[in-house]
Amino acid sequence: MGRLDEKKKQKKDTLFTTAFELFTSQGFNKTSISDIVQQAGVAKGTFYLYFKDKYDVKNKLIAYKASSLFSKAVRALDETTLTDFSDIMIFLIDHIINQLEENTNLLRFIAKDLSWGIFKSALLSNDEHMDTDFYDRYLMLAKECNVTLNNPEILLFMIVELVGASCYNCILNSTPLTIEEYKPFLYQSIRSMIATQIQTNS
The missing domain is CATH 1.10.357 (Tetracycline Repressor; domain 2)
Structure with missing residues (x-):
């Protein structure tokens, strides 16, 4: 895996980890995409590189x-x-x-x-x-x-x-x-x- 691919994987892994933490702690319905990207420390555009919406994630x-x-x-x-x-x-x-x-x-x-x-x-x-x-x-x-x-x-x-x-x-x-x-x-x-x-x- 190249350096760029590794960085992409790290970002996706961070989004997954953050989304899981928020979904299990405050609930799926109360978690917004903004909550996820803010806590993950990535831009909202990065989220949409991997996911269509909150249900997709x-x-x-x-x-x-x-x-x-x-x-x-x-x-x-x-x-x-x-x-x-x-x-x-x-x-x-x-x-x-x-x-x-x-x-x-x-x-x-x-x-x-x-x-x-x-x-x-x-x-x-x-x-x-x-x-x-x-x-x-x-x-x-x-x-x-x-x-x-x-x-x-x-x-x-x-x-x-x-x-x-x-x-x-x-x-x-x-x-x-x-x-x-x-x-x-x-x-x-x-x-x-x-x-x-x-x-x-x-």
């Missing part, structure tokens, strides 16, 4: 935060010796859930507005500002495990929907179980979903 911020969650999980995976695809997926999911448990502001922010369309923009993004092209890594992990995914995007969609829909109350409200009590049920379901969608290569 929120959607891209959700994708950005989702990408960051996956990036940290993938880096942790690199320190393991796991070789089974299901074990690898459970490891990644568990790491992400633990991150959300430690950062409930992030959980509240992404869970409220998270849709598959927004999440998919992070998973399949080639955006230079995203840390990890998770979808490509996901496919590569399956290949390295000698596994063919019948419907890779559908499988990922089902996992995202299941994890996103069910973990929110478990983490924030311990309802109907605490997240630690719920994990065995969740992971058993995910393993079953994976088993129906993979075919071991001969």
Whole structure:
């Protein structure tokens, strides 16, 4: 990455960080673009280089935060010796859930507005500002495990929907179980979903 690209990335990262802080501290509706650029220390024109409006920054911020969650999980995976695809997926999911448990502001922010369309923009993004092209890594992990995914995007969609829909109350409200009590049920379901969608290569 050249020096100019690095400076652009730093400015976008600053806008993301600032917008997240303001959205989670004073609320999305009470935060203006002027608030964001003033606190970020950039010109309003810089904001419009990256975003159409406040809703656009929120959607891209959700994708950005989702990408960051996956990036940290993938880096942790690199320190393991796991070789089974299901074990690898459970490891990644568990790491992400633990991150959300430690950062409930992030959980509240992404869970409220998270849709598959927004999440998919992070998973399949080639955006230079995203840390990890998770979808490509996901496919590569399956290949390295000698596994063919019948419907890779559908499988990922089902996992995202299941994890996103069910973990929110478990983490924030311990309802109907605490997240630690719920994990065995969740992971058993995910393993079953994976088993129906993979075919071991001969």
